[in-house]
Amino acid sequence: MNRRLLGSAALALVAVTSLGLPLSAAAADEAPDALIKRLSTDVLNTVKADKSIQGGDITKVIALVDKTVMPNVNFRRMTAAAVGxxxxxATPEQQKRLQEEFKILLVRTYAGALAQVNEQTIQVKPLRADPADKDVLVRTEIVGRGDPIQLDYRLEKTxxxxxxxxxxNLNVLGVWLVETYKGQFAQEINAKGVDGLIASLEARNKSNAGTKG
Incomplete structure (x- = not known):
């Protein structure tokens, strides 16, 4: 994955992990495209103002995820879809471990790329959805350096x-995050079972921690 694509994916990840910020009662009824626009803008401003996040401070990024991720992201569904x-x-305990290791994998993969997105802005495209829809696609572009970068979000109404x-789910330049890992995870499970996948993710995360600091 090239640096520009990796940086865009990093922005997507931080946008997701920032969706847990407290929402007012009015914001709970916010349209999905308006929600993405507001939160993406907030995320960009946060990244621009925080030199340690720009520098890929993994401890701070993980702390951000731990503090804010769950309320407005269906991370259980995201992990389940990736695992297939x-x-x-998987047992409930195995599912918990899979979510924990998958989150760490995503954060460590993209944390170092955050410095690549601090000069960019987000443009949200018109929403093509019926007001009654419970599952929508919000399409955006990252604009700033070079050609615009496609960044799309799949959202569900709960x-x-x-x-x-x-x-x-997230889509960067036509590559969906869940599908990126689905094939890899299926191979691990077919070869070594669910515990084998957990062990593989844990080993990869420890290796990433060693190479990044």
Missing amino acids: PGWRQ PGDGAGWKIY
């Missing part, structure tokens, strides 16, 4: 106390 049929074979729009 093996998810249904009912109940936590009602609101939640992201469950």
Whole structure:
């Protein structure tokens, strides 16, 4: 993955991990495209103002994820989709471990690229959806250096106390995040089972931690 694509994916990841910021009652009814526009702008401003995040401070980025990620991101669905049929074979404890290791993998993969996005802006394209739709695609472009970069979000409308729009997949230049890992994870499960995939993710994360600091 080239640096420009990696930087764009980093922006997408930080946008996702920042969606847990407290929302007012009015914001809970916010349209999905308006939500993405507001939060993307907030994220860009945060990255521009924080030199340690720009520098790829992994401890600070992980702390940001741990503090803010869950309320408006269906990370369980994202992980389950990436794992594929093996998810249904996993015990609750294995599913918890898979989510933990997958989150660390994503954060460590993209943390060092955040410095690449601090001069860019987000343009949200017109939403092509019916007001009654419960699953939508919000298309955006990252504009700043070189050609615009496609960055799309899949969101679902959730009912109940936590009602609101939640992201469950990301697309950078035609490459969907979930699908990027699905084939890799399927091979690991077929060869070594769910525990084998967990062990592989844990080993990869430890290796990444060693190479990045």
